[in-house]
Amino acid sequence: MKFDRLRLRNFKPYADTDLRFEDGVTVIHGLNGSGKSSLLEACFFALYGSRALDGTLDDAVTTGADETDVELWFTHAGEEFKITRELRRSGDSISTRTCTLDGPDGVVEGARDVREFVGEDLLRMDSDSFRNCAYIRQGEVNRLINASPRERREMIDDLLQLGKLEEYRERASDARLGVEDVLSDKRGGLNKLDEQIAAKEAKDLHDRLNELESDLAALDDEIERFEGNREDARETKEEAESIIEQAEERESELEELSGEIEELEASIRETESEREALLEEITELRERIEERESELEALADDAGIGAATADAVADARETIDDREADLREQRQEQRDEVRARESEAESLANEARRLREDAGEKHERADELEREADGDEADLEEVRADLEEVVEEREAIESRFADAPVEIGEADAHRETLREELDEVQAEIEETVGTLASARDRVEEAEELLEEGNCPECGQPVEDSPHVDSLESDRERVEELSAELGRLNGRKADLKAEIEDAEALTDAESRAQTLAERREMLEARVDELEAEIEADRAATEELREEADELEAEAEETEAEAEETEAEAEQARNRVGELDEELDDLEERRERLDAVADALDAIDDDEDEIERLREKRESKAELADERRDRLEALRERRDELREQFDRDRVEDARTQRDDAADYLEKVEAKLDSLAERRDELTGQIGSVEKEIQELEALRADREELAETVADLESLHEETERLEQTYGDLRAELRQRNVETLERMLNETFDLAYGNDAYSHIELDGEYDLTVYQKDGTPLSPEQLSGGERALFNLSLRCAIYRLLSEGIEGAAPTPPLILDEPTVFLDSGHVSRLVNLVEEMRGFGVRQILIVSHDEELVDAADELVTVEKDTTTNRSTARREDAATLARAEAILEGDD
Ligand SMILES: Nc1ncnc2c1ncn2[C@@H]1O[C@H](COP(=O)(O)OP(=O)(O)OP(=O)(O)O)[C@@H](O)[C@H]1O
Numbered sequence: 075m076k077f078d079r080l081r082l083r084n085f086k087p088y089a090d091t092d093l094r095f096e097d098g099v100t101v102i103h104g105l106n107g108s109g110k111s112s113l114l115e116a117c118f119f120a121l122y123g124s125r126a127l128d129g130t131l132d133d134a135v136t137t138g139a140d141e142t143d144v145e146l147w148f149t150h151a152g153e154e155f156k157i158t159r160e161l162r163r164s165g166d167s168i169s170t171r172t173c174t175l176d177g178p179d180g181v182v183e184g185a186r187d188v189r190e191f192v193g194e195d196l197l198r199m200d201s202d203s204f205r206n207c208a209y210i211r212q213g214e215v216n217r218l219i220n221a222s223p224r225e226r227r228e229m230i231d232d233l234l235q236l237g238k239l240e241e242y243r244e245r246a247s248d249a250r251l252g253v254e255d256v257l258s259d260k261r262g263g264l265n266k267l268d269e270q271i272a273a274k275e276a277k278d279l280h281d282r283l284n285e286l287e288s289d290l291a292a293l294d295d296e297i298e299r300f301e302g303n304r305e306d307a308r309e310t311k312e313e314a315e316s317i318i319e320q321a322e323e324r325e326s327e328l329e330e331l332s333g334e335i336e337e338l339e340a341s342i343r344e345t346e347s348e349r350e351a352l353l354e355e356i357t358e359l360r361e362r363i364e365e366r367e368s369e370l371e372a373l374a375d376d377a378g379i380g381a382a383t384a385d386a387v388a389d390a391r392e393t394i395d396d397r398e399a400d401l402r403e404q405r406q407e408q409r410d411e412v413r414a415r416e417s418e419a420e421s422l423a424n425e426a427r428r429l430r431e432d433a434g435e436k437h438e439r440a441d442e443l444e445r446e447a448d449g450d451e452a453d454l455e456e457v458r459a460d461l462e463e464v465v466e467e468r469e470a471i472e473s474r475f476a477d478a479p480v481e482i483g484e485a486d487a488h489r490e491t492l493r494e495e496l497d498e499v500q501a502e503i504e505e506t507v508g509t510l511a512s513a514r515d516r517v518e519e520a521e522e523l524l525e526e527g528n529c530p531e532c533g534q535p536v537e538d539s540p541h542v543d544s545l546e547s548d549r550e551r552v553e554e555l556s557a558e559l560g561r562l563n564g565r566k567a568d569l570k571a572e573i574e575d576a577e578a579l580t581d582a583e584s585r586a587q588t589l590a591e592r593r594e595m596l597e598a599r600v601d602e603l604e605a606e607i608e609a610d611r612a613a614t615e616e617l618r619e620e621a622d623e624l625e626a627e628a629e630e631t632e633a634e635a636e637e638t639e640a641e642a643e644q645a646r647n648r649v650g651e652l653d654e655e656l657d658d659l660e661e662r663r664e665r666l667d668a669v670a671d672a673l674d675a676i677d678d679d680e681d682e683i684e685r686l687r688e689k690r691e692s693k694a695e696l697a698d699e700r701r702d703r704l705e706a707l708r709e710r711r712d713e714l715r716e717q718f719d720r721d722r723v724e725d726a727r728t729q730r731d732d733a734a735d736y737l738e739k740v741e742a743k744l745d746s747l748a749e750r751r752d753e754l755t756g757q758i759g760s761v762e763k764e765i766q767e768l769e770a771l772r773a774d775r776e777e778l779a780e781t782v783a784d785l786e787s788l789h790e791e792t793e794r795l796e797q798t799y800g801d802l803r804a805e806l807r808q809r810n811v812e813t814l815e816r817m818l819n820e821t822f823d824l825a826y827g828n829d830a831y832s833h834i835e836l837d838g839e840y841d842l843t844v845y846q847k848d849g850t851p852l853s854p855e856q857l858s859g860g861e862r863a864l865f866n867l868s869l870r871c872a873i874y875r876l877l878s879e880g881i882e883g884a885a886p887t888p889p890l891i892l893d894e895p896t897v898f899l900d901s902g903h904v905s906r907l908v909n910l911v912e913e914m915r916g917f918g919v920r921q922i923l924i925v926s927h928d929e930e931l932v933d934a935a936d937e938l939v940t941v942e943k944d945t946t947t948n949r950s951t952a953r954r955e956d957a958a959t960l961a962r963a964e965a966i967l968e969g970d971d
């Protein structure tokens with residue numbers, strides 16, 4: 075096998091690393107803690123999964139990350155493979171999400187299937203064997219030496235597939251043991267069966283059965299005999315019982331007969347007395363009929379019929395019925411008449427009442443209208459007086475205007491003209507007053523200045539002043555203005571008087587207007603009242619005439635009503651007469667009824683007599699019949715009395731009681747015999763069952779004996795098989811031990827080359843002994859640390875050789891992985907290690923991965939991988955040095971030499 079490529083993501087300190095591996099020796103170097111061991115671990119993990127880890131899956135995942143991918147490409151037996159493992163965190167724990175192995179024959183999926191494929195199909199070693207042989211971890215150099223011989227043996231056996239033989243032998247042994255178990259079990263069963271059979275045979279079952287059966291036959295005979303006796307007794311008993319029964323029957327019949335005879339005699343006596351009573355009744359009835367007939371004549375007279383017969387009564391009744399019908403008809407007619415007249419009279423009275431009411435109403439209405447007309451006439455007088463007053467006042471106003479300066483209708487305008495003129499005069503007065511005042515002021519001022527000697531105009535001394543002359547004209551002006559003011563005031567007084575007159579005229583004018591309107595209104599009122607009065611008077615007259623007419627009509631109607639009432643009274647009287655006549659008829663009918671009743675009563679009595687007579691006769695017949703029956707019964711009684719034999723019945727009773735006694739006893743005997751018989755049959759049954767069981771046991775035994783024989787031969791076979799596997803393994807192991815010993819000696823010689831040791835011995839039980847030159851044996855644990863490391867490497871090397879040479883087909887040799895193998899070695903032995911490594915390459919180990927700082931080893935490497943850790947991110951990277959770097963490294967080393 076050869077690793078081709080490893081890709082890591084978040085595996086331990088690696089963030090992202092992709093590394094190719096080549097054939098030959100690859101040395102991995104780097105500082106402590108840079109991630110070298112982790113790189114190897116990743117390869118191991120890819121192959122075997124969690125079993126390759128010291129801790130849990132958690133440890134594989136970079137601290138703080140949630141997932142890890144590891145991919146490993148490798149070649150094995152010329153085929154290419156790739157393993158992918160993906161770990162994912164879910165919740166608190168890490169688990170494998172995918173695990174696949176791609177190979178030429180398809181994909182293997184699942185962590186377990188991949189592990190088994192790698193361990194069993196490819197490398198033929200599980201993770202432990204891998205660790206023991208191919209993957210030598212830091213500090214585990216002594217693992218193989220420290221192991222016990224047994225562990226060593228198992229490991230090497232496993233590697234060389236001898237384990238399989240042991241497994242087969244063990245399986246054969248297991249099978250043998252299983253067969254032994256079954257065999258001893260079956261043998262035990264056989265013994266038990268033999269014992270059971272012997273016990274049963276000792277019981278003489280068949281003899282016992284014969285004995286029981288003859289007992290049973292004897293018993294059956296006895297039972298039969300007793301049953302015959304019982305039958306006889308039963309017959310005797312039955313016969314006796316039937317005789318007794320007959321006798322008892324006769325006795326009871328006799329008793330019955332006597333009772334019946336007595337009854338009959340009594341009933342015949344009773345019937346006779348009944349007949350007597352009937353005869354008496356008939357006689358009584360006859361007497362009553364005679365009495366009634368004697369009364370009948372008088373009744374017929376009362377009813378007014380000649381003969382007291384049913385026909386005469388019927389004829390009389392018919393006449394009465396006819397008459398009654400006639401009278402009832404008449405009475406109905408009269409009653410109708412009464413009703414008709416009464417209602418007519420009432421409606422006439424109502425009509426008269428209504429007419430009188432109408433007349434009264436009309437009279438009232440006429441009185442009312444008359445009163446209204448009187449009232450209206452009084453009003454008319456007043457209105458006319460008002461009208462006269464109005465006309466007079468108007469005339470007075472007209473005469474006043476005759477002297478006035480204006481016509482009626484112009485007074486208002488005239489007064490306005492005067493008022494305007496007064497306003498103008500007033501304005502002129504005010505103006506004149508102002509002008510006059512200022513003129514007077516000027517004059518006064520000038521006079522003062524003048525007195526002081528100055529010009530009133532300019533204040534210059536007066537003498538010679540031009541202005542002094544105007545004073546005079548001013549004085550004139552004052553005078554003129556005063557005169558004008560006097561005139562204006564006179565005019566104002568005149569105008570005021572004139573306006574007063576004009577105002578009086580204006581009032582009169584508006585009064586005249588009011589009067590004209592009032593007159594018109596009053597005139598209309600007069601016309602209206604006159605018309606109303608006339609209409610009311612005419613209506614009054616008309617109403618009174620109508621009322622008079624209505625009263626006359628009412629009187630007539632009242633007379634008519636009275637007449638009709640008299641007619642009704644007449645009809646009522648007639649009804650009364652008819653009622654009386656009908657009552658008479660009723661009386662007559664009652665008398666007829668009396669006659670009829672008497673006749674009926676006589677008839678009824680005669681019928682009753684007839685009925686009683688018949689009854690009497692039938693009773694006579696009944697008595698005769700009973701007498702006949704009595705005769706027959708008496709005869710039968712005598713007959714029975716003669717037949718009865720007392721002695722015979724007594725004998726029968728004794729026989730019956732004896733038989734009953736015997737039956738009781740024989741029943742008890744038979745019961746006890748039956749019990750005995752059940753017992754016997756039960757015993758026979760159980761003996762027969764036991765015989766069957768015995769036969770069954772014999773059959774079982776035969777079968778079991780066959781099985782035991784089969785098992786015995788099987789046991790021999792498994793023993794042989796076990797032996798064969800054991801022999802085979804011992805033989806193969808002996809051969810392997812010999813070869814391994816030879817190879818171990820060769821490699822150790824090569825690796826150590828020390829003259830102190832002569833050879834190493836590996837015995838059949840894989841016990842290792844090192845012999846010194848002088849022949850003293852030494853246990854490997856006693857070697858020095860370096861020697862042990864070399865010894866261990868030699869042993870592994872030898873195993874590798876054995877694997878590659880001893881197994882046919884593709885040698886399952888994985889890359890040899892060494893983590894710091896040089897720790898205990900001095901420089902001389904490092905060179906020997908280099909030789910050893912080369913030697914291994916020689917016998918087919920294609921790839922050797924070594925973690926080492928040793929320069930000599932680095933020098934010997936075909937490939938160099940540098941691992942570094944970034945001190946800031948704490949993440950590791952691994953990279954292959956190219957050939958140039960290698961050459962340089964070599965050159966430097968050579969330079970050092
Ligand atoms: N799960 C992890 N996540 C991150 N870092 C880890 C994890 N497991 C281990 N490490 C780190 O990886 C380093 C250990 O790597 P490794 O043992 O491969 O180193 P080395 O190069 O073999 O060292 P030495 O030369 O001492 O043997 C340590 O620094 C450790 O802290």
Ligand SMILES: [Zn+2]
Nearest residue numbers: 107110111212
């Ligand atoms: Zn390390």
